[in-house]
Amino acid sequence: MTAHDAAGDQFAAELLFTDGLPQMDDEVGYRGAMAARAAGITYRQLDYWARTELVEPTVRGASGSGSQRLYGFRDILVLKLVKRLLDTGISLQQIRTAVEQLRASGIRDLAGTTLMSDGASVYLCTSNDEVIDLVSRGQGVFGIAVGKVLREVETTLVEFDPQVPDAVDELAARRAARSA
Numbered sequence: 329m330t331a332h333d334a335a336g337d338q339f340a341a342e343l344l345f346t347d348g349l350p351q352m353d354d355e356v357g358y359r360g361a362m363a364a365r366a367a368g369i370t371y372r373q374l375d376y377w378a379r380t381e382l383v384e385p386t387v388r389g390a391s392g393s394g395s396q397r398l399y400g401f402r403d404i405l406v407l408k409l410v411k412r413l414l415d416t417g418i419s420l421q422q423i424r425t426a427v428e429q430l431r432a433s434g435i436r437d438l439a440g441t442t443l444m445s446d447g448a449s450v451y452l453c454t455s456n457d458e459v460i461d462l463v464s465r466g467q468g469v470f471g472i473a474v475g476k477v478l479r480e481v482e483t484t485l486v487e488f489d490p491q492v493p494d495a496v497d498e499l500a501a502r503r504a505a506r507s508a
Contacts, residue, residue, distance in 0.1 A: 364407075
C-alpha cells in the first residue's frame with residue numbers, strides 16, 4: 329500500500345463519519361440534558377458521572393453555579409457505552425477500567441471495536457480474532473459492538489442543535505443584560 333492509498337483510505341474513513349451526520353469537532357458540544365437523552369440516561373446519572381470523573385465533558389466543564397457543561401460527541405458515545413455496560417450488570421469499577429481503555433484507543437479506532445465481558449471484567453477487542461479467542465477460552469459472555477453504538481449516537485444527535493461555547497456562558501450574558 330502506498331502513502332497515497334493510505335491517505336485515500338483515511339479520507340474515506342473520515343467521510344464515513346461526517347457525511348450528513350453530527351460534527352465530531354472538539355469545539356462543538358451538547359448541553360447536559362441533550363447528552364443525557366442521547367445516551368439514554370437520566371440527568372442525575374450524567375451529573376454523578378461528571379462529578380465522580382467517570383465521564384467528564386470535554387467541550388466545557390462546569391465552572392460554578394449556573395454554568396452549563398457541554399459534552400462532545402466522544403463523551404456521549406462513552407456515556408452510552410457506560411449505560412450499556414451498567415445494564416448488563418458490570419461493576420462501576422470495571423466500567424472505569426473500560427472507559428480508560430476506550431479513551432486510550434481514540435475515536436477513529438472504535439468503529440471496529442467490540443467490548444466483551446465475562447460479567448466481571450471488560451475486554452477491548454479490536455479484531456474478530458480477539459473476539460473468537462476470548463469466546464473460545466470461555467471468557468466472553470456478551471459483547472457490545474462499539475461501531476453500532478457509535479452509529480446510534482450519530483443518528484440521535486442529528487436532531488439536536490450543537491452549541492459552540494462562548495467566552496461568556498449564557499447565564500453570565502443574561503446577568504450582564506439585566507444589570508445594564
